[in-house]
Amino acid sequence: MFTYEIAPVFILMEHQVLKKMRDIIGFTNGDSILCPGGAISNLYAVIVARHKLFPEYKTKGLKALPQLVLFTSEHSHYSTKSSGSVCGFGTDNVIEVACDDKGRMIPTELERLVKESVTRGCTPFFVNCTCGTTVLGAFDQINPIADICDKYNLWLHIDAAWGGGCLLSRKHRHKLNGITRASSVTWNPHKLMSALLQCSTVHFKEDGLLLDANQMCADYLFQQDKHYDVSYDTGDKVIQCGRHNDIFKLWLMWRSKGTEGYEQHIDHLFDMTEYMVSKLKERSDRYYLIVPEPECVNISFWYVPTRLRNMPHNKQKEQELGRITPILKGRMMNEGTLMIGYQPVGDIPNFFRNIISNPGVQTKDIDHLLDTLDRLGHDL
Amino acid sequence: MFTYEIAPVFILMEHQVLKKMRDIIGFTNGDSILCPGGAISNLYAVIVARHKLFPEYKTKGLKALPQLVLFTSEHSHYSTKSSGSVCGFGTDNVIEVACDDKGRMIPTELERLVKESVTRGCTPFFVNCTCGTTVLGAFDQINPIADICDKYNLWLHIDAAWGGGCLLSRKHRHKLNGITRASSVTWNPHKLMSALLQCSTVHFKEDGLLLDANQMCADYLFQQDKHYDVSYDTGDKVIQCGRHNDIFKLWLMWRSKGTEGYEQHIDHLFDMTEYMVSKLKERSDRYYLIVPEPECVNISFWYVPTRLRNMPHNKQKEQELGRITPILKGRMMNEGTLMIGYQPVGDIPNFFRNIISNPGVQTKDIDHLLDTLDRLGHDL
Incomplete structure (x- = not known):
């Protein structure tokens, strides 16, 4: 066009x-x-x-x-x-x-x-x-x-x-x-x-x-x-x-949801983010939040396997967590269960970045995600 | 992706x-x-x-x-x-x-x-x-x-x-x-x-x-x-x-037609172009070809209304044909029958550029196109 x-x-x-x-x-x-x-x-x-x-x-x-x-x-x-x-x-x-x-x-x-x-x-x-x-x-x-x-x-x-x-x-x-x-x-x-x-x-x-x-x-x-x-x-x-x-799909979505519906959609994504952050904080032995209070729906964290849980958090532990991240990601992909991105930023080694942008996500999906990470990664 | x-x-x-x-x-x-x-x-x-x-x-x-x-x-x-x-x-x-x-x-x-x-x-x-x-x-x-x-x-x-x-x-x-x-x-x-x-x-x-x-x-x-x-x-x-x-549709088309099918598809577009050019030449009182032997499926031509048919082809006539082209295009659009592009090139005033790129086009569609142009434009 x-x-x-x-x-x-x-x-x-x-x-x-x-x-x-x-x-x-x-x-x-x-x-x-x-x-x-x-x-x-x-x-x-x-x-x-x-x-x-x-x-x-x-x-x-x-x-x-x-x-x-x-x-x-x-x-x-x-x-x-x-x-x-x-x-x-x-x-x-x-x-x-x-x-x-x-x-x-x-x-x-x-x-x-x-x-x-x-x-x-x-x-x-x-x-x-x-x-x-x-x-x-x-x-x-x-x-x-x-x-x-x-x-x-x-x-x-x-x-x-x-x-x-x-x-x-x-x-x-x-x-x-x-x-x-x-x-x-x-x-x-x-x-x-x-x-x-x-x-x-x-x-x-x-x-x-x-x-x-x-x-x-x-x-x-x-x-x-x-x-x-x-x-x-x-x-x-x-x-x-x-x-x-590209406009047709957006026009159609907007007509279908209405501007108020879109507000609920956005608020829901942030509510789910808040829920996930609270769950990660509840299980702080297993999950380490890089940004404790995220401003958007990005949740940046490390998964901490059993053997590292009692180790004090320091640069050496971060290196080890960064090493584990891609391996855990590989396990997810091989099993076909989860897809979560990871990357380093500056001197922070590889960490997971979970994004909630699908309005269909519910608390049970987040619980499933955390359980699965734990199941696949605890022995790393 | x-x-x-x-x-x-x-x-x-x-x-x-x-x-x-x-x-x-x-x-x-x-x-x-x-x-x-x-x-x-x-x-x-x-x-x-x-x-x-x-x-x-x-x-x-x-x-x-x-x-x-x-x-x-x-x-x-x-x-x-x-x-x-x-x-x-x-x-x-x-x-x-x-x-x-x-x-x-x-x-x-x-x-x-x-x-x-x-x-x-x-x-x-x-x-x-x-x-x-x-x-x-x-x-x-x-x-x-x-x-x-x-x-x-x-x-x-x-x-x-x-x-x-x-x-x-x-x-x-x-x-x-x-x-x-x-x-x-x-x-x-x-x-x-x-x-x-x-x-x-x-x-x-x-x-x-x-x-x-x-x-x-x-x-x-x-x-x-x-x-x-x-x-x-x-x-x-x-x-x-x-x-x-964008690849999926192309992959699917190619799998469905095969490379030989694509060859027939291309050849058909050129066959239809050849047919249209021959028809325009048959009715050379009504249609003036700008490029008598097109290399691609672009057919560049003027429609010549009744009052101009006996006028010798010169710069003045071209100006008049160029003036008529957008009016005839407007008539097509208002009736909703045809869509053909037009434009000037260099010192050649507005002319139609018919493109045959739809493999569904058959000789009867071309006949219809020429008849419609004639019906909508003869009195211009």
Whole structure:
């Protein structure tokens, strides 16, 4: 789909649903598009920000500009770095900002690095603020980051691919306080909102930028002399040509649940997370929580087999737990019972990251999960 | 899907089908990926070519390089220009090469422009050669273009998004003679092969480049310490993160038709095109063919209403035919009977471009199409 002509119903669905999402974010005007995944949504944000601040890049290229630099937290999704590579800035110019012990970008560190980049003769222009990091599910604090963006005239992008669904819940929305201060927002309904892969959106506060940044005026495809209002056409706003119809499933889900139903859906995911965390704390001999109070539905923990239960928790024990994690994962996969991701973060060795994003999950499933881990792993 | 772990069956299907496509192209080794559309496939080719020839761009960015320039024909898809913008080269550095009267890139013009860019102090690095242009369905001649690429050490990309399906037909494959000389090939099964949108592939002759160019080593997602062979994982090769499962429908179609069935499918589309062209020639008072012998299944023509039939064909008549085309299209859409695209090309005013890509089309449908055009347009 790329024009009203080709897909009239779906183009109107896109307009409607994306406008509703912008309303929920708090963007009163603006423009949005569905993308093939959050990484491409974030790429769009970089492209549009570059065009807004340095419109000459589109025709002249980066040789005509100062060295632009981007900022993102060390816990952010790798797509900001990837965008830096794709767009020709170079990954050296995507600067990672340190995080606090909850996994949130440290604003004073951001400001220090922005100043430092200016001293080096570079031009900072883009800050990616993550709301719901991939591993720990941390929410960067938007307001202090937005203050820095205001001060240095930087584009503020919120990567809420993961945490965006919280906007639908009165109870959890506060985690994104300040989101209206952003210039762009990534929000993936294929995550907390349970749409099937792929269903990713990116939203811009200012209307017209998406078209200005991407249009190639390919009139042989996007004719301007049609007998209907061509402002409905999306073809010239995007770096794809034809796009997959990802809106239908979301529109259908939203119609079926209603916005209140979606609020219950999100709240249920967080309730189940809370339940699982409480169970892990009850069995603290067997499970070690890396983040004791998760902000999102990511639960980061180690399983502790029998032989290690009486050992004091120290770096050496962490190494051993990290060694056990992939073996236990292998046992799960071989048996075909469970699928839980694991990974290291910084100097923390491999740990499990349980994600509750399926609204069908009930307390009995969580009990089953913990029992199974114990059954498969106790002798490790 | 991005790992064997997440989607084991589909990852293996991708490996199998993409390998078969590379075999058909004539790449004995190499690597491929499914993309969200041909524009992104072409973007991948630009990214990988840049990385192969100038690996330092990935970390240092374009400021560290000479001004790179790309070449593509004036009739090519706008995605090469768009890639030039996205990647930071600037659209001024995507140079359009003139075409002959069949819509094919003129090789001597290409060589002249390559030399000229060197004289200006630029570094040519990429040539996009289109096999099946969007509007006229022209096939750039690969061999003379490949000779120039060899001479000046340029990456040869074949954009066979549209014409790639001809590779499956012994009768039509010759249109892509020389394709094995390319370094990369875009081929969209969602076009001539009738897979549903989206199903687009890009193929590289050299293995390892796709990974080298795109990997961000995000070990928190693409763990290297799994209990299976992680070389099956695709996540770190791509600029998307999770990808839509587009392979299943293609695998299923191919299993159901067989490669011979696909050959008949392609041959049928061309037979129907030939039938329609012959009918247009029979009714040459009513239909004016812009390309009398189309190379692909694109049929470019004007409808000539009664009042213009005795007027000699000249520029003034073409203007009038161009004026009529969108009105007739509006009548079709209002009645809901037909959908045929139209557009101008260069100084040729708006004309219809009929595409036969549905294997269900039979001669009676073509007769109906021509009768309907006549019924709706004769009084214009």
